[in-house]
Amino acid sequence: MRFLHLLKGDMKFQFRYGIYFIYAIILIVYGVAIHMVPEAWKYRLGLILVYSDPAALGMFFMGALILLEKSERALNSIAISPVTVDEYILSKLGSLGLISTLVAEIIALQCELGNYIWLGISVFFASCLFSLLGLLVGSLISGLNQFVIATVPCEILFLLPPIVYLFITPQKWMGMHPGIASVEVVMQGMGGVANLWILLLWVILLYVVTRSFVKNMFIRIAI
Amino acid sequence: MDKMITVNNLAFSYTKRPFVEDISFEVGKGEIFGLLGPSGAGKSTIQKILVGLIRNYDGSVIVDGVESKKHTNAFYQNIGVDFEFPSLYEKLTAKQNLEFFGSLYSNPLRDWKELLEEVGMLEAADKKVSGFSKGMKSRLNFVKALLHNPQILFLDEPTSGLDPTNARIMKNMILKEREKGKCIILTTHNMEDATELCDEVAFIVDGHIKAKDTPHNLIMSRGAARVTYSYLENGKEQNRTTLLSETGSDEILHSLLRTNQLRSIHSSEPTLNDIFMEVTGRSLV
Known part of the structure; x- marks a missing residue:
């Protein structure tokens, strides 16, 4: 029950702080762009947009949310409440994952990507991955400038490879990369279920690391 | 009197050098205990240990019948913290903040309207916190700490930034909580508040208790x-x-x-x- 309250609260803050508004703008801009590009480009463009924006934006939104909660000290009150570190993280991942998935599905429909259920699952976990990266970085720093700089390596390591992957000859081992695994699930649907496990494994691994950082952040800031 | 907090030979260190050492005190139901000391003396660390955020301490810290380092998250159902600085979502209204933070607890909640009325803020319930003055934020913060009716309260500079009238209202509310049997830990630099409110105070300097007694006894025994x-x-x-x-x-x-x-x-x-x-x-x- 508490988790649902937390989830509802997170969605309310995201709405109040304009994150849903930004997603709406993205949808409009991308909608126009998709209708303007030649038909043959739509599929690849759709894959890039679905992966790079709704999913990866979670990293920046998560960072912004953490920095806001830190600067307004709302996090202090959460740290000394019955909310567990897991509930806190999962609620953030869930709320951002849901909106990312919804936006990705709308873009996918416009680009007629197909495999919509697998796409939704893939985008949700990719969003979790990026949100965890944002949370990890956000738990360590306190300023927006620091955050922007600190996320550059994450972008290079996690965001760039799947985009490059779409334009080169694919190799099997590349599927070990979480972003490429996510794109493969979207492209192959049911056939890419092994990639989904790889993506999930990355999410779990990153969750374990991020959890310990968030726990330390709670101790640091609480009083 | 039932002891809500019992600290025995508490010691903790962030590095190899002891940071707090040989700390012992007890606080019962219906008592206000003041932790007084300069910045960096160890007050916050002691509070962090009391609220279970730091677990690798030596000695014994029993809070609400639970060894602090072994607590579960249910432990926080009975703890309320009024931070020195507002810890509120600025873009939400006072009411939305109270509803959200209240929803994190499973205790029956106190009537937020009554509490807001008591601190003179009922009319501001539907206004965004970002438009509040420092004093209003402090009062809302205090109400937030009381909302889930905790038996143990940690108050950090509760009257800081308040005008004399509102400081008086706040102090009366603290005394009322004491009458209800709440165990209160007060951290303050305001010696007048400490003298008026605390049943017992401890002077914390360099991680040690330099003196501990009732304010009256301290004044009478040391000075004239x-x-x-x-x-x-x-x-x-x-x-x-x-x-x-x-x-x-x-x-x-x-x-x-x-x-x-x-x-x-x-x-x-x-x-x-x-x-x-x-x-x-x-x-x-």
Whole structure:
């Protein structure tokens, strides 16, 4: 029950702080762009947009949310409440994952990507991955400038490879990369279920690391 | 009296050097215990240990019947913390903040309207926190700490930034919570508040308790009221100070009184801050 309250609260803050508004703008801009590009480009463009924006934006939104909660000290009150570190993280991942998935599905429909259920699952976990990266970085720093700089390596390591992957000859081992695994699930649907496990494994691994950082952040800031 | 907090030989260190050491005290139901000390003295660390955020301490810290390092998250159902600085979502209204933070607890909640009314903020319930003054945020923060009706309250500078009227209201509310049997830990630099509110205070300096007693006992045992008077001697003003208890044997004072030659006279009692300075060699205010 508490988790649902937390989830509802997170969605309310995201709405109040304009994150849903930004997603709406993205949808409009991308909608126009998709209708303007030649038909043959739509599929690849759709894959890039679905992966790079709704999913990866979670990293920046998560960072912004953490920095806001830190600067307004709302996090202090959460740290000394019955909310567990897991509930806190999962609620953030869930709320951002849901909106990312919804936006990705709308873009996918416009680009007629197909495999919509697998796409939704893939985008949700990719969003979790990026949100965890944002949370990890956000738990360590306190300023927006620091955050922007600190996320550059994450972008290079996690965001760039799947985009490059779409334009080169694919190799099997590349599927070990979480972003490429996510794109493969979207492209192959049911056939890419092994990639989904790889993506999930990355999410779990990153969750374990991020959890310990968030726990330390709670101790640091609480009083 | 039932003890809600029992600390025995608490020691903790962030590095190899001890940061807090040999800390022992007890706080019962319906008691207010003051932690007084300069910044960096170890008050926050002690509070972090009491609320279970730091677990790798030595000694024993029993809070609400639970060894602090072994607590589960249910432990926080019974703890309320009023932070020195507002910890609120600025873009939400006062009501939305209280509803959200209240929803994180499974305890029956107190009526937020009554609490807001008590601190004179009911009319601001639907206004965004970002538009509040510092004092309003402090009052809302305090209400937030009381909302889930915790039995143990940690109050950090609760009257900071408040005008005298609102500070009075806040202090009355704290005293009311004590009457209800709440166990309250008060951290403050305001010695007047500590003297008025606390049943017992501990002076914390460099991670150690330098003195611990009731404010009254500390004042009475360490200091005494003094009388300072002035008079003219050979055309020059002279000042003399004598203990209030020794005015009867002060011949100069008697003579000045008999001959109406006193220019001024006033008494002064030591404050808790005087005692703090005497005991620790430092000042808080």
